[in-house]
Amino acid sequence: MSSSSDIDGVMAGILAKHLLRSGIDIDDDTKITSYLEMHAEEIFMEVLQSGEPDLIKQLAQKITSKGKKESITANNSNKxxxxxxxxxxxxxxxxxxxxxxxxxxxxxxxxxxxxxxxxxxxxxxxxxxxxxxxxxxxxxxxxxxxxxxxxxxxxxxxxxxxxxxxxxxxxxxxxxxxxxxxxxxxxxxxNYWDPEFSTSRMMGSDPFKNLRINENGLVTR
Incomplete structure (x- = not known):
């Protein structure tokens, strides 16, 4: 089984490869965020093809549980x-x-x-x-x-x-x-972009924020 650091390394490698291949200015946070949002599905599919079952499971759990987790976080934020x-x-x-x-x-x-x-x-x-x-x-x-x-x-x-x-x-x-x-x-x-530990600015840069897995197992926006 892959460790958490291995999983983070694979994810970081995939994101870094996409950013370098895009040719955008890596010092421009706005452009990076925009690129990740536009290419979220492509990046997600590359993760699925990475051969890292723990990484795939982690991302699937993140996507399917995001709405529930965000709701819980919002309800408890003032308690x-x-x-x-x-x-x-x-x-x-x-x-x-x-x-x-x-x-x-x-x-x-x-x-x-x-x-x-x-x-x-x-x-x-x-x-x-x-x-x-x-x-x-x-x-x-x-x-x-x-x-x-x-x-x-x-x-x-x-x-x-x-x-x-x-x-x-x-x-x-x-x-x-x-x-x-x-x-x-x-x-x-x-886990990056975990609503419980992320600032609103960080959550806004989440490349997977608009992705969901439907009842047929398909990734949708």
Whole structure:
């Protein structure tokens, strides 16, 4: 079975090949988004022919469940997460830090996603969330959310580098990146354009946003 990193690598390779073949300016985010939207079906068919069953299954689940998931996310977006009593103090400490960073460097949308991630970590029964320094958890959470939203890409807005995040929280880049990977793996935050972990700008660039699989198994817009 392919790992999540293998699947992401195949997907990234397919997208990169299409963008390079198109000849568009890869520094122009608007043109990239437009190209992906126009060629979504073509890219999807190439994924189907990639011979990666896990990737195909992942994309099929994403397309068929998107409407339901977006609805659930919308309905719950204003509801604060229920935090176990024993994790409340740690949750408050970490979200105070992530809120401060997002207020100063990003926006409220990023702050909300970071609080969602922190809540998921706090609610996990086997979570290591209760251990470790709050600043490292906060840095890792912002880093992980940033990775899923192209925060480190200077062609996107808002933009912050890994050094910016680590400098703000006073953490090392290696420790922060390792913590971010632990966080993503712990709560299955490894799929780009996942409505639960994506900003509205990121969702707007989703090349598969208009695709659905009908009752006959055909891809439709």
């Amino acid at each position: 604060p997460p229920r935090i176990p009593e024993e994790q409340q103090e740690k949750y408050d400490a970490v979200t105070t830090l992530t809120d401060d960073f997002c207020k100063e460097r990003l926006d409220e949308e990023y702050a909300t996603i970071c609080r969602t991630v922190t809540g998921k970590l706090a609610r996990k029964k086997d979570s290591k969330f209760s251990r470790g320094k709050s600043d490292i958890w906060a840095a890792g959470i912002v880093y992980a959310v940033g990775q899923m939203n192209f925060l480190f890409d200077s062609s996107f807005e808002p933009y912050q580098s890994a050094d910016d995040i680590c400098g703000f929280f006073g953490t090392s880049k290696s420790t922060t990146s390792q913590k971010a990977k632990l966080i993503r793996d712990s709560i299955d935050m490894n």
